[in-house]
Amino acid sequence: MTTQDTAPDIAPRKSFLAANPSVLWFLGALGLFTLCVSVLAEGFGLPVLSTSMVKILGMTLCLCLIAVAMDVVWGYCGILSLGHFAFFGLGGYAIGMWLMYARTEGIVIDSFENAPIPPTQTEITDAIATQIFGVVGSNDLPALWVFAHSLPLQLAMVVLVPGLLALVFGWLAFRSRVTGVYLSILTQAMTLALSLYLFQNDTGLRGNNGLSGLQNIPGLLDVPQSTLALWFFWASALALGLGYLLFAWLVSGKFGSVIRGIRDNEARVRFLGYHVEHYKLLIFTLTAIVSGLAGALYYPQAGIINPAEIAPIASIYLAVWVAIGGRGRLYGAVIGAAVVSLASSWFTGGGAPNVDLGFYVINWTDWWLVLLGLGFVAVTLFFPRGIGGLFDYLVRAK
């Protein structure tokens, strides 16, 4: 095993970006898009794009990021995880705890402003706990919230909680060689257990009330929402760009070769001497962390998170986006997530005009899911490569 050779290749080694022009194209498009949105946004001065529209676009970028992660774990490594949206939600909860705590702390301290005697630390904490947990009939701050006062610690939680959950779950699942459909069901069960857990009032995360008021950033309360929306949009774009770059680099080299090998023939990779479980675990955990980060950027823009967001169906939708966009190509995942989630809010938000058939009026709010479901069946049957597959035709046509 000592045959590793460090002598440089004589052939001019292409840089990573030069070898993968699609990454450059993508980053360019993303940059252009960010520029356009910034210039047109309300926060910048031109009121073409409303603040809520900027938020929707920023959230869409976060969804694109988790879709890229999903594509790596499913499209490249062959693990159809129906649990990545749970990691996304956990990231959101982790950052939401700090947002809610810090903001409530501000309110509570303000309310003590006129008190004759300054409050003790215990009084402040109790008041915060009552404010946050009054809705679930509790006055105590649960142990889960022990780090909620500190942004750096909660940011660490954004990474650690999804990461550790993925690590433990993945270790258990991969170790016992659960694969294919079984693994999908198992991840779905994990997601279900998590959402049921969060739905309970006494588990310390406010039950089905979830965490709310997350759009108010403590310390930045003077900054108008239109500006904040733009900042978060930029952060989301940056995260997507970096995430895309990371995963593109990961899947392009020999590592990508190995994980695609695992997808196509796990046993063969094992007989080549690779410890398949380690690779799967690494990919599963890494994508879970990225999902958590995407969630941590998403929910301050959404303003509210509740357990329904984590329900198993959300993770299935994630798989649907990736499948529609085209598996095994990162830009496909981005396209799928963007197209389907934007179309979804267009159709269900009343943006799409009703279709009058004479005997029946198709109201898209009611019929969008039927269309999506059947469209998805059609994509699976007739375009297994998804929308991204169209690029292949274009490239070949040239």
Add this chain to the structure above:
Amino acid sequence: MRFTALFARVIAIAILFACSVVWRPGDAVAQESLQSVLLPHKAELSDPSRRTIGPVIASLLASDHPAISDFLRKWEAREVYQRPGDGLFFYAEDTGESLTLIDIDTGEAMGQVGSREVDQIKPNAGVRREVAAALVPFELNAPDPARRAEALEAIARSADASQIAPLAASIDSEPDADLKARKHRLLALLTAQFGADKADRLAAIDALSGDTSIEARSVLNQLTARRDAVAQTVPENANIARVLMVGSDITPPEAHDRLVANELAPPRQTATDLRDVLAQHIVDGRVGGVPLHRLNTVENRAIAYEALEAAGTVPPRAAEDEVARAVAAYVFYEEYREPDPDITNAAEAALTATSRMLGIYQTLDLLLDGVSLASIFFLAAIGLAITFGVMGVINMAHGEFIMMGAYTGYVVQLFVPDYTLSLLIALPLAFAVTFGAGVTMERLVIRHLYKRPLETLLATFGISIALQQLAKNIFGTQARPLTAPDWLGGAITLNDIVGISTIRVAIFVLALIFLALLLYILKRTRLGLEVRAVTQNPGMAASMGINPDRINMLTFGLGSGIAGIAGVAIGLYAQVTSEMGANYIVQSFMTVVVGGVGNVWGTLAGASMIGFLQKGIEWFNPSNTLAAQTYMVLFVILFIQVRPKGIVALKGRAAGD
């Protein structure tokens, strides 16, 4: 006053007792008229008082007149009127403007009178209680069994010591076996509570041991009822249940609260009280010499208060050590309300035996619950197991087939109002509808995806969301009823604890039928043989002339059809909504995975395990179904670690490793 009433009652009872001994039901002798019986007591009856009415009732009852109890009952209910002129008593019917008088002896109408012409007799509440109490034992011997039963219930409702003797006396002459048993039982309960003789009481208590009925438990609980008490030393003559250790049985603040409640110690000062008091004594931005901005810690506030206390501005407060000292000076204990320790010991022993029986019955009940839940899971999952096992296809739309079955039942009930008939139509129709839907789906979608199992999962998911939304568009979002026929409406109960609703029994039977039917189809028919052949080796089966296409189609139809029938069954006890399928799909998956794929017995094992487990966890934490489900899912995840292939695993090469 109290003693007089008691005295009167004792006399009444004594007389009653005497007369009931000689009483023979059916002893119909010619009687003098009721009016004349009443005559001597005219004054007491028309203006009754609680002090004097006891002996009157006693002597009236002693007259043995057959209509006397009726009269007293009506008298008590303020339905008796007196004519001022002759002082005779009448019943009356109020006809609005006027009253129709009725002769109390013959029951004949005596003509109309104005409401002013007669006086309504209105015994007060105390008197009415006396009458009721006197009547109940009397009623125990009434000729009508229904009235005797009512009397028993009345005694059970408000039991006291005085009822023991008449009850005991009425037992021997009781002709009805059932009532006799009930009388015996009630007597035992009364004796246990109020018996005069200690040996009798102990025997009665002992007889109650292991009796799980609500009455028996409530008697035992009353006998062992405790009250919290506090004293400086444990009193010697008290019947002590247990002495509480401060710190382990009772927390020091609780103990102190008890002292405060008994006015043995001053109340503690809360943090809020302290703050308020300090706020009232701000002088030049300082409290007790401490600057305001430093009052943000408990320690500094205490310093400030002590300074105020030293200056005499505020009263001394119970500090921590004072609280501790006060608590240490007292003993805290629970004492029985019943003074006799022998009785309470016997009752505690009986209660222990009862709890044991209760535990056994509750376990039995839990098992029944588990069986019924397992049947539901089995019905919901077996169709999935068949398609998954035979074709390796995960059908995410399976839940929607369940929903389709339930809606089929609902639609049938719209047209066929007879619930039994509509159920008989709905079951096969639901099978037909979902069989058709399954076959259509297999032909149009699934057969193109046999090589890509993960994509079947996704495509069927697409169908699932489309079907769900379609159902919502057609039937609306509100729940639709699927009503069970009356003969399925009740419950089968063994005793107060063990019971199961008939509908769940029916579902269990349905599950059994399906188990038998599937086993028959798979093991005894040509179709089953071909299905098993395709499951084990599709290539080989095809070369033997079996058409795998046809088999797949039929299998898928069969699995879907069963889902439809399961839908009807589930709809009967849960409500029919467009999302009902989604509620069962994950459980069904887990059932299949835990049980082991491609095997009817495996599904049965999986359903039993998940059903019993869920009930078991709910039993530990009954308030929280969500938590039970969470733990269940976690358990399934861990179980897969131990047995990745499920409980009933295919072995060897067939497992397709």
Add this chain to the structure above:
Amino acid sequence: MTTLLEVSGVSVTFDGFRAINNLSIQIAEPELRAVIGPNGAGKTTFMDIVTGKTRPDEGRVIWGEKSVSLLGMSESEIARAGIGRKFQKPTVFEDQTVRENLAMALKNKRGPFDVMFYRRTRHAASRIADIAQEIGLLEHLPRRAGELSHGQKQWLEIGMLLAQDPRLLLVDEPAAGMTPAEREHTTDLLKRAAKTRAVVVIEHDMEFVRRLGCKVTVLHEGSVLAEGSLDHVTKNQEVIDVYLGR
């Protein structure tokens, strides 16, 4: 010649069926060995046991100079210890190029992070070129493996085995579905490989085995029926009865 692999007294049962029954085989290094036997004789199961895919019920499998037991090791550990395996059906990664297939097999550190930060080197490139030359796929390096012919896939898989640089090669029916010319090439490949390492070939085709010209082990009902040169075993009456006679 030292003993590289020692299988002794191994038995394995599937659902009551004894696939391997008290099997003992020794392989030396370097050595070329052919294993033959009728269907169900346990040839593939023997490979499964050595490579860790199947756990035997009893017996020992000892490896190398340090006499390590292979029984407690996972498939990938066994592969890293120096045992390469070629499956009956050609299993190459059809979605990837011939070069990627070989690069994945090339002997290097196998840990995820080693692979993640792996940098292509000239040495590795030339080694891949050498192997491609050897298996006759040099001009096919940039092609997707799925586009290769059946025989080429078989060679690619042998090439991947060679790239792993194992001490023991287990080759399951390498010549299946090949043209005579391809068979000849395959024979040469295996013979060359066996000069420096141990090669065990499972084969049905007697002509192919004869051309290998090596020691032959005949398996029957899960245990060794005869061992020796091909001529020696073909004269064995038992062998003729159970196998060749049919």
